[in-house]
Amino acid sequence: MTEAAATIVAEGLRKVFPGPGGKPVHALDGVSLTVRAGELTALVGPDGAGKSTLLRMVAGILAPDEGRLQVLGMDAAKDAQGIQDRISYMPQRFGLYEDLSVQENLDLYADLHGVSQEQRQQRFQRLLAMTDLARFTSRPAGKLSGGMKQKLGLACTLVRSPDLLVLDEPSVGVDPLSRRDLWEIVQQLVDDEQLSVIVSTAYMDEAERCAQVFVMHQGKVLADGTPAALRERARGLTGIVTPPDGVPARDLQARLIDATELIVDAVPSGGSVRFIRQPDAAPGKLAELLQGLPAHGRPEELEDAFMLLLRQHHAEQEDAPPASDLMPPKAVLRSRDEKPVIIVRDLVRRFGDFTAVASTSFDVRRGEIFGLLGPNGAGKTTTFRMLCGLLPATSGHLEVAGLDLRTARAQARGRIGYVSQKFALYGNLSVHENLQFFGGAYGLRGTALRARIKAVQSQFQLDPVAVSGDMPGGYKQRLAMAVGLLHEPDILFLDEPTSGIDPLARRSFWRTITALVQGGVTVVITTHFMEEAEYCDRIAIQDAGRVLALGTPKEVREQAGTAHGGDMNSAFIAIVEQARAQGHQSGAEKVA
Amino acid sequence: MGKLIAFLAQVGSLCRKELLALLKEPSSRAILFAPALLQSLLFGYGATYDLNHVPYAVLDQSRGAASIELLARLDGTGVFERKHTLVSPRQIAEVIDDNEALMVLSIPADFERRLASGQQAPLQVILDGRNSTTAGTAGAYMGSIVASYNQSLGNASGGVTVERRSWFNPNLEARWNIMPALIAALSMLQTLLIAALSVAREREQGTFDQLLVTPLTPMQILIGKALPAIAVGLVQSTLIFLVIRFWFHIPLMGSVWLLYLGLFTFTGASVGIGLSISALSLTMQQAMLYTFFLIMPLMLLSGLLTPVRNMPEVLQVATYVNPLRFGMSIVRRVYLEGAGLADVATDFIPLLVIAAVTLPLAAWLFRHRLS
Amino acid sequence: MSRSGFAQRMLALTRKEVRQMLRDRSNLAVGLLLPIALILLFGYGLSLDVEHSPVAVVMEDTSPTAREVFTAFQGTMYIDPSWAGSMQEAERRMLAGDLDAIVRVPVDFSRRAAQGDATVQLVLNGVNSTTATSVEGYVGGALANQALKQSDRMGDKPDGGGVVLQQRMWFNEAGISTWYLVPGLLVLIMTLTGAFLTSLLIAREWERGTLESLFVTPVRPLELVLSKLAPYVAIGLIDMAMCLVAARWLFEVPIRGSLLLIVLASFLYLVVSLAMGLFISGVTRNQFQASQMALLTSFMPAMMLSGFVFDLRNVPVVIRYIGEVLPATHFMNLIKTLFLAGNNAAQVLQECGILLVYGVVLVFAAKRTLRKTLDR
Structure with a gap:
């Protein structure tokens, strides 16, 4: 690779916000990096690491306080417009015009980027198919579900092939299929x-x-390299352990993760x-923690390296208190035989001639974690x-x-x-004022x-005086969680609570x-992180308003068949695709 | 009792949040309170029909003692200011067209002679009618000067002398008339907008759902939203009141308690209208535009600038749903006339009716407005 | 980027703004319905001319001469006379707010009338000083008229010499207030639609986060400003046309100057007031503040300080200078002259020049608020 490529x-970039x-x-504290042409480059890091600030500088809409930044050979501080003519940028929250239709939003960006009519037809078709928005071209963008908005934002960014594509967390809230x-x-x-x-x-x-x-x-670059090189750092530390029958995996996981001296x-x-075990963990103590369960080694992944890096970095500074200390469990034991806390029977919701939720039924028992999974627009939020x-x-x-909460006292x-899915707290108030x-x-x-x-402030590591609207996305999500838990409710509804927050916080x-x-x-929860479904007692997979699968994570994985690799992500994709194929078939039959 | 405290505590925390959201940023604080002060000063000086300066030009073709005497009287009033002395009738159009003079006196060559011979001596007055009110006032003033001049000539007719006394406003100053009305009118503008944006802003930013899942009842949300808006309105009213009372020295004749009771009722009715707009709007833009749409007719049909009695019947009926008409009437009458509660009781009724309709309507709409 | 790039982007952005404008009915309500409502209100509802003012007459002297005073007030459209049994009764009615004035005819009226120096007492309700001043004039006029009739009947010769005032009100011979209110209405409507409709446009995009995506495209700030102005200029022109039609045919206000100049001046002012709204929007970046600012900077000043209702010649110098700073004042001057007086080259040039400068400055100020940066 030559310098020209x-x-x-970036050299010594600094940015300070009041x-x-x-x-x-x-926000940025002396960042120097070189991004090579013609490749995919990722920025990863916990919330508030400075990823968005860096990408905004690259896009020419924030000026560095110090340092030099060259993008496509142009000085980002002096020739921002020159850069903006040649790049495409998708901010964390893509600003769609909610009163314009999907097609009108696409047209606007195609026009602004000067995409010719011929190029446009082919491009739009591909983008609409990819985002599964073809059915909704005439719908106002404001009426799309959160994930579909994100996909439309991406489609608007991709209306042309730029010289550099800058994506700031493009897949937050996007379902696994999309x-x-x-x-x-x-x-x-x-x-x-x-x-x-370049993508964060x-x-x-x-x-x-x-x-x-x-x-x-x-605000600093902690490490860089190819994924393989980074993975190396976790070599030999990774393992997998299976709990005895009848014990939920999450109980074992909880025990492990609390043992911070032994387990990363x-x-x-x-x-x-x-x-992931601590590099200096004594094997004897580890065996004791596992209570004789056999642990097997497994190939290390990038996430392992990432967790290791961050935990080490944190440990150097201070020990964050483990969450469990702060949430004393109420002295109520799970009893599985009482009446379900949530009962849903043949629930239907239509908007005009669009059916958002079609005859959905499920129960949630007391003390259960119930996961509602599904592609964007499946009707979860409704x-x-x-x-x-x-x-x-x-x-x-x-x-x-x-009770029916709509009519209840x-x-x-x-x-x-x-x-809620979208940040819905008072943006101009501080963390403390919101909580108060x-x-x-x-x-x-x-x-x-x-x-x-x-x-809750210490549990979610929130700065009480921070103005909530100005916090990084991940911290907003934490504040929303803190508000949801503040009054120690009996039933928690969490709509994509972990979207956009880093693995550590998750x-x-x-x-x-x-x-x-x-x-x-x-707890009733929706999520697009399929591995999080593993925490649930039972899950339901919903698509186009219908429940496709309902049961424990194991049952759902089995329903999908083992041919797909056996993890929840592939099980989810398999179930939704099967159902969609059948739907198309039966649709075709009806037409015939 | 415990229930009541819990109820009030919940309302209190909502009020606190609303006030914080309104007043936290210095720019918002400035925008809510500085204009009230500034505008009351500006309009206190600016809103006047009283003539103070009438620039005029004179074309004196007679140049006799009589015309000089008459002009001296004119200049002696301190109101008429001679800007130009013309030499040719052609110049008359020029000075009027260019706004150099509001009035031109044209004294004919035979003015002196006719007066001396006991004949009628015509004196031409040309007024700039682009603002016919000012012109009319100037003309009337001119008329009274000429009349007194005639009297001094010993030509007074044996007519009836009118002895004038003016109640509530001894010098008939327009400022006395307009400023107390502004206590109600100025604060209504911003209060209405605050109320109208309050729910719409939460809807637009998605926070309203979060509010609706809390145990707050519609009634609590209503009180929590209405009180801060009313408070801001009353503070604005107070600022204007202080300017009027202590800067312009217009004496308050009535009870300050009754004044505030009136303002509270009036502001409550306005806030009810604002909140209803807000509960109906999906976006801040809608809330703002519908408010603007309403503000103009509310102002124009209030009697601020033109008396309600001058309006056609249909519009007079329409003013019964205008809180500003009654709010202003209470304030003016308590302030200037020293009216008591019994005198203004009838003005309270429409305000209470408006509040009793709009406030519950808003509360109902919080939950039932289809999204 | 080529010129065609500019044209294509302008077209796309303008189309977007037009769509957004049309999709929200509140825009059209304020843009088109409000002007119609104002035109009708001003034309039919508002009048500075006092009519049918309730006046109580207290007759303490019951002689026929005194009764003539009452008849003096009958038959005029300005005064609605009524009897009051006593001064106390009349004062009570005045306190109740039912009267504009009391005329008290004292016991010795007819005796003194014979001597030629009769007096009546006039008590005015000063709460509305404008009305009070008018009523004073009407009462005086009616009495003088009556005296004249009386002396005619008695066969007295009218008094001889004296100065006779021959008043002529140029441009508005009949002194109809509608004639100057309606051109002023044009100013008011241009100000309101301008400031109200555009004041949220940029703030809304900041709040909803749409600008960040828009900034990182080949779009230039000036294109954003111009495309936001375009649809509202169209609305403003429709409003202007409505005003002119109403002025000419509904209210029959003369249009003595050139129609072309009126249209041109209105267009200039329209751009000024729209750009002003945009500027407010861009500076505040906050819909709440922007709407409050729009309300404060447009409506009240245009109504109170531009010479619309209150004549700027009557106010203290400082206030007058403040008024002169407002573009509305200059447009007000110009439009009243063009309507009622006719073309006045010097004034047209001067005021149009001022408006043009305001327009250019504000458009560029608005453009500056759209500098493509998230830094403040």
């Missing part, structure tokens, strides 16, 4: 047109596809628990909104704790917590309120959830 050359309370925030398609199209652009791509992501499997990965943390990381997967009483059902029966709502308000609204006051605020989040459930709290 570098698309981005933070809350007058203390400056070093994510696979999305990466196929990006990969194709790289292969066919030698497109240079929270998905390590996405970073794994890239030629070069930069791990960022607190643990996640449930396919009924087992994958873990189901949630009906359960929380925000939307009337067209027909069917629903009960939450024996206000106090009944005090028993539920709701975290919602605490008050839930009827907490005085010392009880102060204690709870303190607890572990901590799930540790909290498992602790809550042990205390008798019922």
Whole structure:
């Protein structure tokens, strides 16, 4: 590689923002890097690492305070317009015009980028097929589901082949099927047109596809190299262990992850628990922790290296308190035989002639984690909104704790917590002010309120004076979680609570959830991280408003058949694709 | 009792949040309070029909003692200011067209002679009618000067003398009339907008759903949203009131408590209208535009600039749903006339009716507005 | 980028703005319906001319001479006279807000009338000083008229010499307030539609995050500004046409100047007021603040300080200078002259020049707020 083939050359970039309370925030603290042309390059790092700031500088819409940044051979500070004429950029939150239709949004960006009519036809077709938006071209963008909006944003970014493609967390909130398609199209652009791509992501499997990965943390580049080179760091530390029959994998996982001196990381997967041990962990102590369960080695992955890097870095600075200390479980034990807490029977919701939710039925028992999975636009959010009483059902029966929340007395709502998909807290208020308000609204006051605020603030590592609207995406999500948990609800509705937050924070989040459930709290959750489905007692897979599969993660994996690799991600894709193929068939039969 | 405290505590935290959201940023604070002060000063000086300066030009073709005497009287008023002395009738159009003079006096050559011989002596006055109100006032003033001049000539007719007294506003200053009305009118503008944006802003930013899943009842949300808006309105009113009372020295004749009772009721009715708009709107833009759409007719049909009595019947009926008409009436009458509660009780009724309809409507719409 | 790139982007952006405008009915409500409502209100509802003012007459002298005073008030459209039994009763009615004035005819009226120095007392309700001043004039006029009739009947010769005022009001001979309110209405409507409709356009894009995506395209800031102005200029021109039609045929206000000049000046002012709204929007980046600012900077000043209702010649110098800073004041001057007085080359040039400068400055100020950077 010659110097000329570098698309981005950064030297000593610094950027300081005025933070809350007058203390400056070093978003970028001396970043130097070189991004090669014609390849995929990934930026990974925890929330607030400075990824978005760097990408905005590359796009020429933020000026560095110090340092030099060259993009496509142009100085980003002096010739921003020159760069903007040649790159395509997808910000973290792509600004779609919600009152314009899908097609009109695409047309606008094609016009702005000067895409010719001939190129356009072919391109649009491909993008619409890839994003599965072809059915919705005349629908206003504001009426799309969260994930579909994200896909449309990506489609708008890809209306032309630029000299450099800049993507800031393009797959946040995008379902596994679309994510696979999305990466196929990006990969194709790289292969066919030698497109240079720089992408920030929270998905390590996405970073794994890239030629070069930069791990960022607190405004600095912590490590960089090919995925293979980075993986090396975790060599020999990775293992997998299967719990005895009848013990949920998440209970074992919880025990492992709490043992921070021995274990770096643990996640449930396919009924087992994958873990990374501390390099200096004594084998005897480890065997003791595993209580004689046989542990096997497994090939290391990029995520392992990432977790290792970050945990080590954290350990150098300070030990973050494990979440479990802060969430004392209530003394309620799980009992499986009482009446379900949530009952849904033949629930239907139509918007005009569009059926968002079609005759859906399921039960959720007390103390259960129930996962609602499905592609974007499957009707998950609509189901949630009906359960929380925000939307009337067209027909069917629903009960939450024996009540229909739409008509129940206000106090009944005090028993539920709701975290919506889109950040829905007061952006111009600080973290503390938001918590104080919602605490008050839930009827907490005085010392009880102060204690709870303190607890959730430290649990989610939130800075009380930070202005919530200005925080990085991951921290907003944490605040939303903190608000949802503030009043210690009996039932929690979580709509994609982990979208856009880094693996570290996700572990901590799930540790909290498992602790809550042990205390008798019922959790209903949607997620696009399929490995997170492994934490659930039971899951339902929904598509086009219908429930396709319902059961324990194991049952659902078995329903999909083992031919697909056996993990939840492939099981999910298989089930949805099968159902869609059948749907097309039966549709075709009806026409015939 | 415990229930009541819990109820109030919940409302209190919502009020606090609303006030924080409104006032946290210095720019928002500035925008809510500085204009009230600035505008009351500006309009206090600017809103006047009273003539203070009438620039005029004179074409004196007589140049006699009589015309000089008359002009001296004119200049002696301090209101008429001679800007030009013309030499030819052709110049008259010029000075009027160019706004150099509001009035031109044309004194004919035989003015002196006719007066001396006891004949009628015509004096031509040409007024710039582009603002016919000002022109009319200037003309009337001119008329009274000529009348007193005639009287001094000993030609007073044995007519009836009118002895004038003016209640509530001894010098009939327009400022006395307009400024108390502004206590209600100016604060209504921004209060209405605050209320109208409050729910719409939450809808647009997605926070309203989060609010609706809390145990807050529609009634609590209503109170929590209405009180901060009313408070901002009352603070604005107070600022304007202080300017009027202590800067312009217009004496308050009535009870300050009654004044505030009136303002509170009036602001409550306005906030009810604002919140109803808000609950109906999906975006801030809609809320703002519908508010603007309403503000103009509310102002024009309030009696601020033109008396309600001058309006056609149909419009007079329409003013019954205009809170500003009654709010302004209460403020003016309590302020200037010293009216008591019994005098203005009838003005309270429409305000209470408006509030009683719009506030519950808004509360109902919080949950039932289809998205 | 080539010129065709500019044209293509302008077209695309303008199309986008037009669509967004048309999809939200509130835009059309304020853009088209509000002007119609205002035209009708101004034309039929508002009048500065006082009519049918309720006046109580207290007769303490019941002689026929005194009764003539009452008849003096009958038959005029300006005053609605009514009897009051006593001064107390009249004062009570005045306190209740039912009267504009009380005329008190004292006990010795007819005796003094015979001597030629009769007096009546006039008590005015000063709460509305404008009305009070007018009523004073009407009462005085009616009494003088009556005296004249009386002396005619008695066969007295009218008094001899004295100065006779021959008043002529140029441009508005009959002194109809509609004639100057309606041209002013044009100013008001251009100001309101301009500021209200555009003041959210940029702030909304900041709040919804659409600008970040838009910035990183070949789009130039000036293109953004011009495309945002275009659809609202069209709305404004429709409003202007409605105003002119209403002025000419509904209210029969004379248009003595050149129609072309009126259209040109209105267009200039329209751009000024739209660009002003955009500038506010771009500076605040916040819909809440932008809407408050738009309300504060457009409506009240245009109504109170531009010379629309209150004559700027009557106000203190400082306030007058503040008024002069407002573009609305210059347009107001110009449009009243063009409507009522006719073309006045010097004034047209001067005021149009000022408006042009305002327009250019504001368009570029708005453009500056759209500099492609997220830094403040």
